[in-house]
Amino acid sequence: MKLTKKLLQIDPEATQQKITRFIKDYVNKTKAKGIVLGISGGVDSATTAALATKAIGENKVLGLYMPEKETYNKTDHKHVTLLAKKFKFQLKTIDLTQTLSSLYKNIPNYNPKDKLSRGNLKARTRMLIWYYYANHQNRIVAGSSDKSETMIGYYTKWGDAAADIVPIMDLYKTQVRQLALHLDIPPSIAKRPSTPALWSSQIAEEEIGLKYEILDLILYGLEHLMSSQTIAKQLQLPTKTIATIKTRWLQTEHKRQMPLTTKLEYRTINTDFRLARTTELK
Amino acid sequence: MKEKFKIALAQFPCKIGNKKYNIDKMAKHIKQVKKQKANIIIFPEMSLTGYTTRDLTYELAEEIPGLSTEKIEKIAKKEKLYIIYGMPEHSEKGKAILYNTAVLIGPEGYIGKYRKMHLPTHSVFEEKRYFRLGYKTPIFETNIGKLGIIICYDIFFPETTRALRLQGAKFIICISASPAVRKEFFETLTVARAIENTCFLAYVNLVGIENGLQFWGGSRLIGPNGHIVTQSKYDEEDISFGNIDYEDLKPVEAFVPTLRDLRPELYASLQEFSKKL
Numbered sequence: 001m002k003l004t005k006k007l008l009q010i011d012p013e014a015t016q017q018k019i020t021r022f023i024k025d026y027v028n029k030t031k032a033k034g035i036v037l038g039i040s041g042g043v044d045s046a047t048t049a050a051l052a053t054k055a056i057g058e059n060k061v062l063g064l065y066m067p068e069k070e071t072y073n074k075t076d077h078k079h080v081t082l083l084a085k086k087f088k089f090q091l092k093t094i095d096l097t098q099t100l101s102s103l104y105k106n107i108p109n110y111n112p113k114d115k116l117s118r119g120n121l122k123a124r125t126r127m128l129i130w131y132y133y134a135n136h137q138n139r140i141v142a143g144s145s146d147k148s149e150t151m152i153g154y155y156t157k158w159g160d161a162a163a164d165i166v167p168i169m170d171l172y173k174t175q176v177r178q179l180a181l182h183l184d185i186p187p188s189i190a191k192r193p194s195t196p197a198l199w200s201s202q203i204a205e206e207e208i209g210l211k212y213e214i215l216d217l218i219l220y221g222l223e224h225l226m227s228s229q230t231i232a233k234q235l236q237l238p239t240k241t242i243a244t245i246k247t248r249w250l251q252t253e254h255k256r257q258m259p260l261t262t263k264l265e266y267r268t269i270n271t272d273f274r275l276a277r278t279t280e281l282k
Numbered sequence: 283m284k285e286k287f288k289i290a291l292a293q294f295p296c297k298i299g300n301k302k303y304n305i306d307k308m309a310k311h312i313k314q315v316k317k318q319k320a321n322i323i324i325f326p327e328m329s330l331t332g333y334t335t336r337d338l339t340y341e342l343a344e345e346i347p348g349l350s351t352e353k354i355e356k357i358a359k360k361e362k363l364y365i366i367y368g369m370p371e372h373s374e375k376g377k378a379i380l381y382n383t384a385v386l387i388g389p390e391g392y393i394g395k396y397r398k399m400h401l402p403t404h405s406v407f408e409e410k411r412y413f414r415l416g417y418k419t420p421i422f423e424t425n426i427g428k429l430g431i432i433i434c435y436d437i438f439f440p441e442t443t444r445a446l447r448l449q450g451a452k453f454i455i456c457i458s459a460s461p462a463v464r465k466e467f468f469e470t471l472t473v474a475r476a477i478e479n480t481c482f483l484a485y486v487n488l489v490g491i492e493n494g495l496q497f498w499g500g501s502r503l504i505g506p507n508g509h510i511v512t513q514s515k516y517d518e519e520d521i522s523f524g525n526i527d528y529e530d531l532k533p534v535e536a537f538v539p540t541l542r543d544l545r546p547e548l549y550a551s552l553q554e555f556s557k558k559l
Contacts, residue, residue: 018462018496021517025491267337274336274408276493281299281338 001224003217003234010175012182016051019167023055023142026165029278030140034060036133037142038126038160039091040197041065041079043180043190044144044168050087050183051167052142058088062133066126068096071197079189086184096125119198123159131162140164148173148212151219152245153252154204155196161255172216210241218245286527287426290315290323291501291512294519295490298332299342301350305330308367309357311521318523321426322364326457326488326501327434328382330369333459334492339412343370343380347392355391362389364424366431366486368457370413371395382413384431384457386422394422398433399442406461406495407435419445427452427528434458437471437485440478447479447541452528454481459488461495462517469500476504480535482511482526489519506534 001007027035035052039045045063052061065080084091100122104110112118130141143163145155150169155161168176173194180190194204194212205211210218214235221231221242228242235242254260258270267273292311297303308325315323327333330350331342344350350369358365365387373379382398397416401409419442422429430446430453437443437456446454454475460468468485476483483504488497501514503524512524535541 017517021496022491022494275338276298276332276334276336278493279299279338280297280303281341 001221001226003221003226003231005174005213005217007220008172008174008216010171010178012179015171015175015179016054016182019051020055023052023165023167026278027056027060027140030164031138032140033138034062034140035142036062036064036130036137036139037144037163038130039063039065039080039083040144041076041083041189042144042194043173043176043185043192044146044194046079046083046185046189047176047180047183048142048144048167049083049089050180050185053087053089054183059090061087061089062137062139063089063091064126064129064133065091065093066096066129067093068100068122071122071200071202075192076197079192082186083189086186094129096122099125115199119196119202120156120159122198123156123196124162127159127162134164142167143169145169146173146176147171148216148219149194149204150256151222152208152215152248153255154208154248155255156198157255160196172219173212174216210245215245218242219249222246222249284321284426285529286525287321288319289484289503289524289526290318290320290521291484291486291503291514291524292323292325292521293487293489293499293501293514294325294329295497296326296329296332296488296492298335298492299338300332301330301342304332305350305353308354308365312357312361312363312365315521315523316361316363320363320523322366324455324457324484324486324501325365325367326486326497327368327384327459328370329367329457329488332492333488333497334495335370336408336412339370339380340378343372343377345374346371346383346385346395351385351387351392354385354387358387358389359391364388364393364426366455366457368433368459371397373414380413381416382409382433383416384433384455386424386429386431388424393424394420396420396431396433398436400435400439402435419449421446421449421451426526430454432456434460437468437475440475443475443479443481443483447481452481452531453526454479454483456483456485458485459497462498465498465500465516472502472504473508473510476506477508477538478540480506480531480538480540482506484524489517506531507537 134141141163143166145161145166177190195202232239232242294307368384371381371383384396386393399416403410428450430451432442472485486501489499500516503511505511512522514520514522
């Protein structure tokens with residue numbers, strides 16, 4: 001297999017159909033009244049929101065935009081407003097500045113210099129509010145994680161990846177961008193550099209150290225059982241770069257699975273207790 | 283025996299674990315196809331229970347014949363047609379000895395069963411975790427000819443279909459639960475199996491979404507020349523009808539005489555070769 005951009009090309013219409021069918025089916029089976037999701041102004045949440053509106057109708061989709069002082073920027077705000085107008089979903093803006101500052105004040109031994117823990121606190125606070133609306137209004141939470149970030153664990157455990165369904169999680173970032181353009185999401189959003197918005201001026205590609213076009217090909221190769229050496233040779237990259245990505249992938253598996261226990265009894269949750277998600281036993 | 287008859291391919295989304303719902307759904311479809319004068323109706327693999335029953339399979343499996351086959355028998359006797367569907371079976375010798383089984387019931391009652399021989403346990407499939415392999419390729423004598431049945435992944439192994447054809451089955455039925463990423467494989471293999479065996483081949487696939495897997499439907503009847511006689515919709519509940527006329531076999535058998543030209547003596551080493559894989 002030759003690792004080229006062509007491998008990452010999707011049939012956007014067929015992909016859209018599959019994902020919207022999946023969303024609609026899950027909402028129906030769970031008898032939920034709608035979907036709630038976080039809207040950041042980035043391509044992943046924009047695509048997920050657009051798909052959700054197409055699947056179940058715009059009046060059943062609630063988007064939550066939750067800015068806070070440290071990471072606020074006008075472009076996000078503009079994009080979020082534009083998306084809500086274009087795809088006609090309900091939008092609520094909840095400023096988290098006070099909530100977060102209260103949390104910082106009330107956590108014993110809180111260390112403001114620990115950027116990562118502080119950033120993760122923001123992602124997890126957003127998640128709390130999604131689930132408030134999910135409970136209160138009988139909605140399911142749609143996550144917006146893509147395959148690139150999920151594979152390398154570039155997200156907050158039980159934060160932005162906490163959801164009932166994650167419609168675009170089997171698409172690499174470059175594939176999400178293709179789908180976004182197909183959904184008529186403006187290029188200024190579809191092609192915008194991604195950020196997890198945990199601190200100001202945070203840019204995903206800078207932190208990962210690779211452009212998504214390259215990262216996705218590396219991950220595609222790993223997914224298809226290619227060796228690190230072959231991937232490195234084909235992409236003309238140092239083997240060490242591939243090894244670093246592979247390590248990130250393998251070492252973050254704990255984020256992608258439910259909590260681990262030790263086997264003590266006959267059938268153990270998440271180990272050999274295997275059930276379908278939507279059983280209608282009769 | 284009828285040389286000409288009408289078949290109905292019925293794909294529907296099952297409710298996982300809800301046999302009552304699934305049987306009611308089958309009954310509704312049976313009634314509908316009877317009005318169209320179909321002689322046989324075919325439902326997908328595991329259509330009694332849904333495909334992704336996982337650990338519930340232990341609870342849902344039944345002996346065959348048994349409770350559910352009796353319910354289907356009543357319908358078949360009343361409507362006077364043949365019915366094929368799939369279900370999890372447990373052996374009479376042990377309730378945790380399970381098979382992925384296809385059942386054939388006719389106007390005269392229960393006729394027989396086929397236990398899946400090739401159990402996919404790779405990618406999203408975990409069949410060997412639950413099921414024991416089938417060991418027999420039975421053919422069933424009916425008044426619409428000798429029928430052979432295979433299940434889904436069996437179609438990747440041409441020897442299975444061949445064994446049925448060599449025993450005289452001119453109409454082979456493949457019931458399936460194939461998720462969307464494998465559509466191209468099945469669309470190729472259904473045609474290939476019909477051509478290489480000069481037989482009619484009906485393929486009936488599940489539709490709906492179970493556990494994130496999207497079953498693509500697209501059930502079809504292939505003629506012995508590889509032409510698609512009828513094709514159901516993709517991704518939606520649907521019934522399609524097709525006519526089989528065994529007279530159509532003769533010109534194809536003369537045009538591409540694969541059975542006449544079969545050289546079994548050349549394949550005797552297959553068993554030896556496969557041991558050394």
